Amino acid sequence: MKKILAILMAMVFALTTAVAFAEQPATKPAEPAKKAEPAKPAEPAKPAKEKVKQITGEVTAVDTVGKAITVKSKKQELTIGVTDEQIKDVKAGDKVVVKYTEKEGKLTAKSVKKVAAKAEKKGEVKKEAKPAEKPAEKPAEKKQ
Numbered sequence: 001m002k003k004i005l006a007i008l009m010a011m012v013f014a015l016t017t018a019v020a021f022a023e024q025p026a027t028k029p030a031e032p033a034k035k036a037e038p039a040k041p042a043e044p045a046k047p048a049k050e051k052v053k054q055i056t057g058e059v060t061a062v063d064t065v066g067k068a069i070t071v072k073s074k075k076q077e078l079t080i081g082v083t084d085e086q087i088k089d090v091k092a093g094d095k096v097v098v099k100y101t102e103k104e105g106k107l108t109a110k111s112v113k114k115v116a117a118k119a120e121k122k123g124e125v126k127k128e129a130k131p132a133e134k135p136a137e138k139p140a141e142k143k144q
Contacts, residue, residue, distance in 0.1 A: 050101040052110055055080075059094045062087060069112070071098055078107060086112040 057073030069087060070079045080100050086109055090096060095115040100107050 050103065052099050052101055054097060054099050056097045056115065057095070059090055059092050059096055062090060062092055069096075069098075069109075071096060080107040080109045082109045082112060090114065 055071050055073050055076070055078055057071045057077075059069055060072045060077065061070040061079075063069070064084075064087065067083065067087070068079050068081050069090060070077060078100075080098055090112060097113045097115055099110045101110060102108075
């Protein structure tokens with residue numbers, strides 16, 4: 001009887017340990033390596049928003065063949081690429097305002113506008129305001 005009891009106790013012990021191990025979460029097997037994704041083609045660089053600059057000055061040269069004008073301001077002198085439409089009325093000596101951008105070291109005009117010469121005084125002298133006339137004096141009051 002002692003032998004049966006010992007076998008029975010061994011079986012109970014084995015079952016309890018088996019149940020305890022069965023409740024533990026099983027370790028996940030290692031996932032297979034994922035397939036490498038093909039390389040994406042490089043996206044073309046987005047053009048940076050072009051910064052528009054401005055120069056005001058006198059046209060020192062007009063190149064209709066090379067489609068460029070040279071503008072000299074107080075600070076600098078620039079040669080800027082233009083279109084035929086932009087320079088059709090521009091000649092050397094004109095005062096202009098040029099809005100331009102710089103791309104890869106080249107200056108390109110966005111607009112070219114002639115500036116009207118300052119209005120010259122036509123020798124007109126401002127008329128001086130006449131002093132206000134004094135109101136008519138009241139007749140002297142008679143004393144009584």
